[in-house]
Structure formats: structure tokens, C-alpha cells
Amino acid sequence: MISGIDSTILDARSLPANDNVNPYAFSIDLNGEWFTSKxxxxxxxxxxxxxxxxxxxxxxxxxxxxxxxxLYAQDWVVASGHGKLVIGDRGNDINSYDLDAGNLTIKQTNLLAFETGLELKQSIVPGFVTLIGTGKFLASSNGPVIFVEPPFRADPEALLGWADCPSPSQHYDYNWMAQSLMAGVQGMFGRNSGEERQYDFTGAGTVLLQSSEVQRHDPALLRIVEAQTQMLDNRSAGQLGQRLVARAQQQ
Structure with missing residues (x-):
């Protein structure tokens, strides 16, 4: 017999149906198909x-x-069949959300699964995707999710997504950068903090934030950059390579 702080033994019958097992795992009552992150x-x-x-x-x-x-097709699978499917994300908090004839744009690395009643489209904002329609989806966050109404500016790394409002514009605080020599050096190599660069939201809607600034690796962003480099001539490609090497060494 296993004992511990919470040694409840779960099986197919006792697992929740379309609800959290705990803050870090979610049980889907599968009867058909769901899209799930690989x-x-x-x-x-x-x-x-x-x-x-x-x-x-x-x-x-x-x-x-x-x-x-x-761009993200290789990072997703279709789960089909009947049973209980338990979803997790490296110990991050997991929440379920319901869209009702709505639209929500969310960071791709945090989107874990969604019902087939929803349609996924690629957002014009790199690293984000948009869900449209009616249905349930699951998303992870590093800490509890905070809901904020525009007008609002958010740290790009804390930003989880936004619903029913226009895509954000980017705001740069050059006063902050001018006051900090180190911030200026980091900006030259592509490193920006939330104090220097923010996403600026206007209009009606809801902005979703996670309670930390933990940056997640998104392999698709490299594919985006690689595709764009095809437009560079040899000289420009060489200069870009030198800057990337300098950035890696500086980090």
C-alpha cells in the first residue's frame, strides 16, 4: 500500500470528466477527437x-x-477514441476555458489541447495562434492567470493571450533604455526586459497574464526566422550571423 500526503488511487471511473485532477493535470473525457499538443x-x-x-x-x-x-502542424496531434486522457505540462498550472462564438489569441507554447468545435489559425503576432468558434480548450501558465481589461501594457513574457480585442502594438520605452547602459547593450543584441518593450492593448476585450516572466522555448520561431533569411543577400546574411554569434557569447 502506498501512503503519502495525498495517496488517492484513481482509475478510469474515479478520474474527473473534463475537469482538473489537481492544479497541474487535467482529465479529458474523450469520446471522439481532440487536438492535443505533442x-x-x-x-x-x-x-x-x-x-x-x-x-x-x-x-x-x-x-x-x-x-x-x-507552421505549427508538426507540433500537434489528433487524439481520437474513447477513454480518459490526462494532460500535463511540466508541473505548470493548467486551466480549462470555454469559448462561445468567440475568438482568443494565445501563446502557442501554452496551448495544450482544444475541442474540434474550435478552429485554430496562425496569428500575425509571432509565437501566437488564434482559436475561433465554440468549445473548450486547455492552457498552461506559470502561476495563476490574471485577467485584465485594456487599455493596458504587458510584459511580452508574462503575456498569455487576449480575447475579443485587437492585436497589440509594440511599445518601446526609450527613456528606460537611455537611463540604463546595460539595458542599451542588451537591446543591441536583441535582449529586452518588460521595462523596455511591452505589448500595448487598446479597445474592449480581456488580456490574460501569467504570474511570472518565464520564457518558453518555441521551436517554430526559429522556423519563422529561417524562412525570412531567404530574402537576405550574402552580405546581410553574414552580418546577421555575426550578430547572432555575438549575442550568444554575450548571454
């Missing part, structure tokens, strides 16, 4: 199949219609 599954009961977006779209045209983001 690597988010930590356990499951029942008969569940996981197929890549491209493979599933070849036999189900609705997948291509609902998942309209080629």
Missing part, C-alpha cells in the same frame, strides 16, 4: 489513438479545415 499526454485509460495532423488530415478533411496553421 507531448502533453501523461496517461490515458481506454482505446485512444494519437495521429499527426498531416496523417489524420489525409483521411479526414475536416482536420485541415479546423487546423489552419502549417
Amino acid at each position: 507531448g502533453a499526454m501523461i496517461a490515458y485509460y481506454g482505446t485512444i489513438d494519437f495521429s499527426g495532423i498531416s496523417a489524420y488530415a489525409s483521411r479526414a478533411a475536416w482536420v485541415a479545415a479546423r487546423f489552419s496553421s502549417p
Whole structure:
């Protein structure tokens, strides 16, 4: 017998249905299909199949219609079948949200899963995707989520997403940069703190913030940059390479 602070033994019947197991894990009562982020599954009961977006779209045209983001297609799978599917994200807080004929743009690295009633599109803001329609989705955060109304400026690393409001513009505080020599040096190499650069929100809507400034690795951002470098001539590409090397050494 295992004992501990909380040694409750769960099974397929006692796991919650579409609810949190604890603050860091969520149990999906799967009866059909969900889109899930690759690597988010930590356990499951029942008969569940996981197929890549491209493979599933070849036999189900609705997948291509609902998942309209080629940049992130390789980072997602379709979970199909029947059973309890438990989702986690490296010990981060997990919350479920419901959209009702709405739209929400969220940081791609924090989006864990969503129902097929929602459509995913690639946002014009790098590193973010947009969900449109009606349905439930799961997102992780480093600490509790804070909901704020515009007008508002947010640290890009603390920003989780925004709902029913225009995309943000970028605001640079050059007074802060001028007062800090180190901040100016870091800015030259592409390193910015929230005091120097913020996302500026206006209009009606809701902004979602996580309670920390922990930056998550997003491999798709490298793919975006690599695609853009194709437009550079050899001289410009060489200069970019030198700056990236200097940045890596400075960090």
C-alpha cells in the first residue's frame, strides 16, 4: 500500500470528466477527437489513438479545415477514441476555458489541447495562434492567470493571450533604455526586459497574464526566422550571423 500526503488511487471511473485532477493535470473525457499538443499526454485509460495532423488530415478533411496553421502542424496531434486522457505540462498550472462564438489569441507554447468545435489559425503576432468558434480548450501558465481589461501594457513574457480585442502594438520605452547602459547593450543584441518593450492593448476585450516572466522555448520561431533569411543577400546574411554569434557569447 502506498501512503503519502495525498495517496488517492484513481482509475478510469474515479478520474474527473473534463475537469482538473489537481492544479497541474487535467482529465479529458474523450469520446471522439481532440487536438492535443505533442507531448502533453501523461496517461490515458481506454482505446485512444494519437495521429499527426498531416496523417489524420489525409483521411479526414475536416482536420485541415479546423487546423489552419502549417507552421505549427508538426507540433500537434489528433487524439481520437474513447477513454480518459490526462494532460500535463511540466508541473505548470493548467486551466480549462470555454469559448462561445468567440475568438482568443494565445501563446502557442501554452496551448495544450482544444475541442474540434474550435478552429485554430496562425496569428500575425509571432509565437501566437488564434482559436475561433465554440468549445473548450486547455492552457498552461506559470502561476495563476490574471485577467485584465485594456487599455493596458504587458510584459511580452508574462503575456498569455487576449480575447475579443485587437492585436497589440509594440511599445518601446526609450527613456528606460537611455537611463540604463546595460539595458542599451542588451537591446543591441536583441535582449529586452518588460521595462523596455511591452505589448500595448487598446479597445474592449480581456488580456490574460501569467504570474511570472518565464520564457518558453518555441521551436517554430526559429522556423519563422529561417524562412525570412531567404530574402537576405550574402552580405546581410553574414552580418546577421555575426550578430547572432555575438549575442550568444554575450548571454
